[in-house]
Amino acid sequence: MLILVDENMPYVEPLFADLGEIVAVNGRSLTPEQVKDADILLVRSVTRVDAALLAQNSRLKFVGSATIGTDHIDLDYLASRAIPFANAPGCNAIAVGEFAFIAMLELAQRFGETLKHKTVGIVGAGNTGTAVANCLKAYGVRVLLCDPLLAQSGDEREFIGLDELLTEADVISLHVPIIKTGEHKTHYLFDEARLKCLKPGAWLLNCCRGEVIDNRALIRVKQQRQDLKLVLDVWEGEPRPMAELVPLVEFATPHIAGYSLEGKARGTFMLYQRLCQLLNLAADKSLGKLLPSFAVDSLALTAMPDERGLLQLARLVYDLRDDDELFRKHFADEQGFDQMRKNHRHRREFSALTLVYQGQSEVDWLFKLGFSGVGR
Numbered sequence: 572m573l574i575l576v577d578e579n580m581p582y583v584e585p586l587f588a589d590l591g592e593i594v595a596v597n598g599r600s601l602t603p604e605q606v607k608d609a610d611i612l613l614v615r616s617v618t619r620v621d622a623a624l625l626a627q628n629s630r631l632k633f634v635g636s637a638t639i640g641t642d643h644i645d646l647d648y649l650a651s652r653a654i655p656f657a658n659a660p661g662c663n664a665i666a667v668g669e670f671a672f673i674a675m676l677e678l679a680q681r682f683g684e685t686l687k688h689k690t691v692g693i694v695g696a697g698n699t700g701t702a703v704a705n706c707l708k709a710y711g712v713r714v715l716l717c718d719p720l721l722a723q724s725g726d727e728r729e730f731i732g733l734d735e736l737l738t739e740a741d742v743i744s745l746h747v748p749i750i751k752t753g754e755h756k757t758h759y760l761f762d763e764a765r766l767k768c769l770k771p772g773a774w775l776l777n778c779c780r781g782e783v784i785d786n787r788a789l790i791r792v793k794q795q796r797q798d799l800k801l802v803l804d805v806w807e808g809e810p811r812p813m814a815e816l817v818p819l820v821e822f823a824t825p826h827i828a829g830y831s832l833e834g835k836a837r838g839t840f841m842l843y844q845r846l847c848q849l850l851n852l853a854a855d856k857s858l859g860k861l862l863p864s865f866a867v868d869s870l871a872l873t874a875m876p877d878e879r880g881l882l883q884l885a886r887l888v889y890d891l892r893d894d895d896e897l898f899r900k901h902f903a904d905e906q907g908f909d910q911m912r913k914n915h916r917h918r919r920e921f922s923a924l925t926l927v928y929q930g931q932s933e934v935d936w937l938f939k940l941g942f943s944g945v946g947r
């Protein structure tokens with residue numbers, strides 16, 4: 572069995588080697604010719620899987636995408652050919668949640684403000700939006716949620732409309748899938764009119780899909796409004812972000828909000844589980860055994876961290892400034908965006924860091940945030 576897999580998918584060998592021959596390929600430039608003889612195709616978000624790509628293949632038994640988003644997959648086409656498909660919902664939600672939370676802590680530090688005193692509006696309260704909300708609530712930040720679809724579906728959390736959120740929120744974090752048409756369209760959800768409605772001094776973070784914000788309008792609005800602070804992990808027109816936009820952004824990264832080692836491993840593992848199920852095989856490998864231990868064995872807390880201390884703890888796990896610096900150096904290089912993603916040094920999630928503490932209750936919030944803990 573030939574298993575064609577994106578070269579940027581970790582842990583493929585230990586999980587899939589028993590199932591067939593693995594061939595790693597560049598997902599961005601994959602051709603129909605390369606796919607022709609594949610039995611299994613495992614992709615990431617950069618591969619458009621559609622009739623054009625699969626035209627020469629008549630033996631494909633499974634397509635898997637180790638991602639949350641499915642906008643790169645022609646699901647109707649796969650269904651029309653009865654090719655089973657799986658993605659990995661939620662695999663990197665914690666990574667995105669922690670990324671957005673850390674970015675907010677960084678902005679607060681950079682501008683001498685306090686995150687804890689802000690109101691954060693989350694647009695899209697699914698897996699990733701909820702993960703950000705969980706971090707913020709653990710830290711005691713007021714959170715507002717906007718998700719008309721979940722509101723209609725009976726989700727018991729409190730939701731507000733987007734216009735109200737724009738009036739109330741000091742910080743807005745975007746977590747919707749890209750939807751191009753219909754009542755809940757998210758393509759250019761943040762167009763020029765909406766961007767102009769952001770509160771004075773607002774922070775806007777985009778960790779979902781670049782085209783949720785009209786990037787040209789963002790350039791125009793930001794040029795008029797120095798007060799706005801931007802964090803962009805995703806860009807209209809990836810892998811070529813608009814060069815004029817980058818200097819206007821406080822923290823700029825190459826679509827790596829979901830790139831924790833745990834998140835990427837979960838993505839590959841979920842596809843392994845689904846394929847085993849399809850092939851009627853026992854999924855006998857374990858995810859826990861794949862992950863290395865964290866560079867810091869454990870850290871003893873001697874005092875309750877304030878916001879600055881919390882940022883220091885977070886930076887021990889992931890220093891966002893490093894990726895921002897790399898991005899500014901390399902985003903305009905030929906292949907720069909993709910090379911940064913390919914060579915990304917996968918960060919760990921908060922849970923990789925064990926905090927040693929005395930006195931349970933005062934530091935409970937750190938464990939709710941995701942850090943691991945042991946008593947002393």
Ligand SMILES: NC(=O)C1=CN([C@@H]2O[C@H](COP(=O)(O)OP(=O)(O)OC[C@H]3O[C@@H](n4cnc5c(N)ncnc54)[C@H](O)[C@@H]3O)[C@@H](O)[C@H]2O)C=CC1
Nearest residue numbers: 639640695697698699700718720747748755778779828829
């Ligand atoms: N930057 C990165 O590395 C990553 C980006 N993503 C992107 O983030 C997106 C969201 O991921 P998840 O939270 O896991 O998906 P999800 O499907 O769990 O949640 C998305 C939520 O958005 C809501 N929604 C849809 N249209 C909306 C609208 N017009 N207004 C408000 N809410 C709306 C849905 O009801 C849903 O609850 C993915 O589709 C993917 O495109 C996901 C993972 C990593």
Ligand SMILES: O=C(O)C(=O)[C@H](O)COP(=O)(O)O
Nearest residue numbers: 615616617638639640663829
């Ligand atoms: O899961 C998603 O959806 C994402 O956006 C991924 O984190 C993107 O990563 P790649 O699949 O492009 O490596």
